[in-house]
Amino acid sequence: MVPIEHIVGLSALLFTIGVVGALVRRSLLAMLISIQLMLNAAGLAFVGFNRIWQGSEHGQAIDGQVFTVIVISVGAAQIAVGLAMVLALVRNRDSMNVEDMSVLKW
Amino acid sequence: MLAIVAIKCGLLLLVLLGFLVPAASWIERKQSALMQDRVGANRAEISGARLAGLLHPLADLVKLVSKQDLVPEGASRALFELAPWVAVIPGIAAFAVIPFAGVYPFADESVSLVAADIDWGLLHVLLAAALASFGAVLAGWSSNHGGARLGAVRGAAQVVSYAAPLGLSAVGVFLVFGSVKLTDMVVAQDTTLRLAGVVEAFGVAVPGWAQGFPFTIPSWGIVLQPLGFLLFLTCVLAQQGRPPFDSSESGGELAGGYRGEYTGLRGGLFDLADLLGLLLIACLLTSIFFGGWAIPWLSTDAILGGLAPFVGEALATIVCVALHLTSFLVKVLAMVWLQLLIRGSLPRVRYDQLMDLCWKRILPLSLANVFLTASAMVLVGAVG
């Protein structure tokens, strides 16, 4: 089927898009979306590697898929906290710009 | 292979859109008329034939097709046009795993009357419905209308409310049947429970005459999981936005909610999605809690074994399929009627009330149900 390099490449591409998005976007919501993208890219890599290890001497191991499940759960937790932060920010600063979150700097 | 899949899909669509949807819409009209103490739908007629209102679904279709399609000013057009399809397509796809009847041997082949007997069974229904819920949010948001937007907020809040308890309330069923596949569940219900077994669990022998017919009950989900049934029913009603959890499209206060701006065929798609939801709930409840296609006290083996000597195997199988299909459809329509009864009798629940209900009542109860089910299964020795 599809060679592993392509899967890893796709994962890297998605991850990079996520990283760049998180770095250059000033909206907290957009950063959240970008971080989701990164987590999804990581999950894809796990499943991809799992697929090629599966037929090897490790037999039916599906450890990679387990990790993807855990990554998905972490993503859900991240959304919950991130959205709470968005709400708090909007309520207190009336904006979603991360640069408004700078009260605690020295 | 592919041909069989195509045939199955075609048959599924035919049964669904050609029979179940019109039947459900007719029952909906008649039932609400009954509840409101008035004469039900009986106006549509073709050259004098009214058929007790059976023609109304057809009239609806004609009306919807001939209406003008409006896109409100300031709406984001692409999303607005996409939304109804997002609502309908997963709604239809969810029916793929509903077992309309069992698996039957025909000559050398075995034919199963489920479109796709996939691995994750019931979860497929849940996630299809989850995807369909985006339709409502999209529609409300893209309509550029206050009421519609409020409807979308309510719809999203509803998803956040029912998502966790819905899954958990089904876990008890998963435990009892040992599977997430609807087909497996129905097969497990195609038998009876001996009441004597309860006594025997305590180490007391039961005489032979007390083992037979009047002392057995069908091993239906509702017998094994009565609390699970109530919880699941509540959650699944909320999931499909059926009354009394239809605050996202409440006609009175939000002027149609998220779908208020939809007219013509696109609005009709939302109507269709509604009816599909109604039917999906009915099919799920039937398959999980009311034995699906199974006929109580008359297992498949009994039917085949009883008929085959007289009419031959092929004919016996066909009769059996017909019986099962009928049993399933009758049960589904009964479940539709049950829901309409609920719709007619319960007042609408606010979405914050729904959130309270789901997280503070149903979730703990579901956890308790899972715990009790598991410990009961360990104690009576069903496991290990």
Add this chain to the structure above:
Amino acid sequence: MTLISAQVYLFYGFAGLAVLGALGSWLLVRNAMAAVMSLIVTVVSLSVLYVLMGAHAVAALQLLIQAGTALVLLLFVLLLVNPDPGGFGTRDPGQVVIQIIGAAAALAVGFVIAGTVSVTLPLPAEAAPGSGGFRELGVQLVTVYAVPVEAVGLLLLAAVVGAVVQTRQEGR
């Protein structure tokens, strides 16, 4: 057309869709709703890729948790805070240039790493996709990975508590 080659075509098709969705979530800044919807496209496409790779259970969970719940929550908050179209992401010309340069650099680094990983790791030969059903996954989760699962449970609990604390208004 054999089934295998159909799978290959499907894979590249949905891979492309995933990338488009990812780019869309980045580029459609004017319309927050559209950005979230394109993220959903990515998530759904990825779950199709999981199915193609034999990981059915993961695909179902991806749809159920990510698309079905987490992103709906995102939409819910989006509708609640109602960002004005411009507020979602401001762009001035200078920034766009920086963004493009940054993106290109990051892409380059990403591919270098991915390539190195693929080339240098002692990967086994290509094998047919094995099972990825719920039973196997569930058994792994409650036996070998019981501790990580508990840890994730704790994390989710912490997330819930954190979310409640953060959004609770004073005096209520």
Add this chain to the structure above:
Amino acid sequence: MVDEAFREPLLRWIPLLPLAVALLHGISLGVLRRPWARGAVIAVSCGAPLLSLLAAGISFAHLVALPDEGNLLLDVVYTWIGAGLGDASFSADFAFQLDALSAVMTLLVTSVGLAVHVYAIDYMDHDERDDRGFQRFFCHLNLTMGAMLLLVLADNLLLMLAGWQLVGLGAYLLIGFWYRDATHAYAGSKAFIVHRVGDFGLLVAVLMLFWALSDVGAPTMAFRGMEAAFGELATRTFAAPDGSAEILLVDVIGLCLVLAACAKSAQLPLHIWLPDETASPTPASALIQTATSAAAGVYLLCRLSFLFAAAPLASTTLAWVGCCTALFAAVAAAGQRDLKGVLAYSTMSQLGLAFLAVGCGAYTAAIFHVVAHAFVKCALFFGAGTVIQSLQGERDMRRMGALRKRLPKTRFLVLTGGVLVLAGLPGSAGFFSYDEILLAAYRSSLPGREALDWMATATAVFTAFYILRCYFLVFEGDSHVEREVRAHMHEPSNLVLGPLYAMVLLAVFASLLGFPEFWGDRIGIEDSNSLANFLAPVLSNAPAGKLSERTEWAVIASGASGFMVGGLAAWWLYLRNPKLRARVSGSVATLLGLVRSGYGADEIYDRALVRPLLGVSDRVLHRGAEQGLIDGLAVNGLARAIWLLAQNSLRHFQSGMTQGYLVVTIGGVLCILLYLVR
């Protein structure tokens, strides 16, 4: 693993029913905060022991009906703990086993438990101290009983440990039942702490046993497996710390077990909780001092009898501890003024005799003694509760007397089923069991055997003396009851008398259970000691050396004369010649005071342990380690160091630009990645 024929799915319900009911009560009281109606409480709480008793009876019938090769029933609910793979795997089941020993104990616990439950209905009905007390009390009773059944029926040591701990908890809850009264709460805490000392011993014993068993390649906790694998272990030794002698491993384990049993059964160094136990409501005393806590220690020792049979040092210690306790407690009981105090010291004394029997290798005699004592003591407690209740809470025996006129039925029952049996009237269960124990002591070859014999004989004298003294003070002689109280005295209701009748019957006919072979041979009954024959396959009794007929007669005579001497002395001092008593007690007032206070054990503990510990924890641990080292240096010092560092350098990294942080993070990750794939 287990033959299908020996499965008994009924077993799990015996302990689980009372436990489930306790849980139900606990939920409704603790979580819902909604007490039930009294009728519902009574129906549910007394129904569970009744069903348990029925289940125990049916299982017992099944056990007896088993074919010859089987001697136990098993009920595996599920695998409770599983670890390891292959040869090194270990698993403990949540499983119950019923063999002869646990069958006897189960029947004992369920029957006494049921009687106590029924008795408590009326007793607690008058309790107005706490609004939810009625249901709470039954919750605790159910819990204690269920825990004891769990302990008794457990198939392995770990499950037994769970039951052991729960029994301790039950004792704590019951003793401190009227927790608003500081002395009661204190008594409960004391019992709990003393139990913990014993629990420590048991835990160490369990761990050592497991370690030793895995060393010989049989890592198991199930009693059957342990017994089978024990042969290899019995002769293991290791060098003493100073290298002078070799110590048997089983001796060390046995000593730890002795510590555990001492705490549970209130033996000498750890007996201090039992005198205070009288603070609990009388039905609770009747349960704790007969069938649960007190019996648990002896049961543990007998359950592991194969271990003690191979551990001479532990057995000797056991015998000495038991014998000393028996004598000391009997003397102390003779000096008590508190009615329930007499019974509490009596319990200690009687269990001391059971320990002596275990130490001498006469495990069946110990079990017989425990069973007989349970019925007798339960009857006595019921009687005492009735007396105290009819005297409106008066417990001082100096203000009783001549109750035979007012409470004739109670008096008759207490005398026949309690006092005379405990005193050792020839022909009663108390007489027989005492004989067996004394014979076992004669047969044994323990160091200082003769001293043990003499002490046991003295115990018999004092036992007869204290219990008859108690009886005379309460029921006979002149009345010292206040006139006001006397007017309201009456016989209790049938609900109270019923359990008393039952216990008295059981106590009287218990003598038939353990009718000694010696007498059986003489009146022509084969195998007359049915209990011993029933238990024999399970317990590793010491080989019964044949004693000369002369010795047997001597032992019987010493028992009978103990009863006569003690009884006559009590009669002389308390009925016939009270003035002499006053003179005697006046001349030894100091000694009597010491005896009355239980030899000042509490004071000794206070000076030897509690105050030094408090001093150490206050000066060294609190002020030195906690405040000085941990608070001062570790917490505040660290905080100060970090503050200084942050103030001078780290704060400048805090730019307030979220994405700046992100850039640094990603840069770091990239560096790590590049290093990894280099």
